[in-house]
Amino acid sequence: MGDVPASPAWASLPPFPDHLTTAPLVTLHLSKLQEHDPAEQAALLKCAKELGFFYLNLTGCTEGKQLFSDAQQLLDLEKRFFAMPDEEKAICDRDTVEGGSGYYGWKKIGSAVMDSKGTPERHENYTIKKDDIVGNCTPLAAPQLIKDNFPLLRSFVLNAQKQGILMLQLLNESLQLPPGSLENMHRLHALSGDHVRFIRAPARGEGNSDQTAAEHTDFGSLTILFNWLGGLQVQLPGSKEWVYVRPIPGCAIINLGDAMVKFSGGLLRSNMHRVLNPPGKQANETRYSLVYFSRPEDDVVMRRLEGGLVEQQPKSDVVEPEYTSKEWILRRGLGPKTSGFKPENWINSRGTEGARSTV
Numbered sequence: 001m002g003d004v005p006a007s008p009a010w011a012s013l014p015p016f017p018d019h020l021t022t023a024p025l026v027t028l029h030l031s032k033l034q035e036h037d038p039a040e041q042a043a044l045l046k047c048a049k050e051l052g053f054f055y056l057n058l059t060g061c062t063e064g065k066q067l068f069s070d071a072q073q074l075l076d077l078e079k080r081f082f083a084m085p086d087e088e089k090a091i092c093d094r095d096t097v098e099g100g101s102g103y104y105g106w107k108k109i110g111s112a113v114m115d116s117k118g119t120p121e122r123h124e125n126y127t128i129k130k131d132d133i134v135g136n137c138t139p140l141a142a143p144q145l146i147k148d149n150f151p152l153l154r155s156f157v158l159n160a161q162k163q164g165i166l167m168l169q170l171l172n173e174s175l176q177l178p179p180g181s182l183e184n185m186h187r188l189h190a191l192s193g194d195h196v197r198f199i200r201a202p203a204r205g206e207g208n209s210d211q212t213a214a215e216h217t218d219f220g221s222l223t224i225l226f227n228w229l230g231g232l233q234v235q236l237p238g239s240k241e242w243v244y245v246r247p248i249p250g251c252a253i254i255n256l257g258d259a260m261v262k263f264s265g266g267l268l269r270s271n272m273h274r275v276l277n278p279p280g281k282q283a284n285e286t287r288y289s290l291v292y293f294s295r296p297e298d299d300v301v302m303r304r305l306e307g308g309l310v311e312q313q314p315k316s317d318v319v320e321p322e323y324t325s326k327e328w329i330l331r332r333g334l335g336p337k338t339s340g341f342k343p344e345n346w347i348n349s350r351g352t353e354g355a356r357s358t359v
């Protein structure tokens with residue numbers, strides 16, 4: 001695919017199998033979005049309305065190449081982080097970090113559930129708060145390895161956050177909302193639930209298609225995802241069938257979260273997805289993902305905005321409870337905890353997907 005940055009990570013992995021049904025994600029180019037190319041901007045709105053998932057090709061501009069190259073370096077960092085003994089990772093256990101708020105830090109395998117039956121998730125992850133990385137808050141407990149790599153994390157966060165703002169600005173214009181509406185709810189130096197997440201799912205072996213992460217929609221605004229092996233699946237609109245999203249070198253996978261559904265009165269889509277053990281020969285490999293989650297600032301209320309195309313969206317007579325962004329994240333993030341698991345907590349932690357009629 002042309003100018004793909006060199007990456008040893010791809011070269012050493014078995015290929016994604018050719019015979020599988022894959023989701024028809026459109027590829028947008030960051031270089032064209034940066035130029036405010038009208039056709040690319042229109043395509044962005046279309047993707048955001050129809051599937052809520054698209055590829056973002058990063059190869060045609062300096063910031064894109066930097067983001068991609070930082071992601072490859074962070075892959076090495078996350079491998080080193082997860083390879084540490086559990087006792088060392090416990091320094092940043094999510095039950096103790098930030099006074100035990102339970103959201104940031106290391107989540108060990110099995111400490112959250114995937115469904116209302118209480119099936120444990122089959123991955124571990126490490127959630128690193130944007131506000132910690134950019135110095136907006138008191139530093140959180142972290143292993144020295146992570147602290148030593150704050151410059152790399154910072155470079156990634158500043159770039160990912162900036163490209164997120166660009167996409168929000170373009171969507172804001174396309175939706176004809178008052179200028180700045182979306183961008184001003186996602187400022188870098190305001191406290192928010194933005195974070196970098198490392199995810200590791202141990203190999204389960206060929207022929208095993210166990211689910212490793214719950215079916216879900218993302219809670220926030222925009223997700224910038226890097227993965228190297230298959231396993232991510234989406235449910236296409238109007239269908240219950242799950243189809244794979246093929247990882248493409250040089251591209252990030254972008255998806256919209258529940259906040260965008262709320263802000264747009266349902267015009268934009270936050271699509272259901274889940275993760276399985278990778279397909280074909282990839283099943284013998286440990287699967288890593290790297291994610292930047294952009295979310296509304298903590299005190300933003302998750303409700304529809306006024307103006308532009310949002311006005312044309314049907315209004316429901318049902319009065320829905322309103323949450324601030326922070327309350328929404330805690331409700332959704334902590335419902336699936338394994339300790340003290342109750343099916344109703346898991347059900348209550350679900351997002352906008354429950355309200356959607358097309359799936």
Ligand SMILES: O=C(O)CCC(=O)C(=O)O
Pocket residue numbers: 197199213218225227231232273275288289291
């Ligand atoms: O690992 C992946 O490919 C997807 C992860 C994901 O959906 C998430 O962390 O919200």
Ligand SMILES: [Fe+2]
Pocket residue numbers: 216217218273
């Ligand atoms: Fe997700």
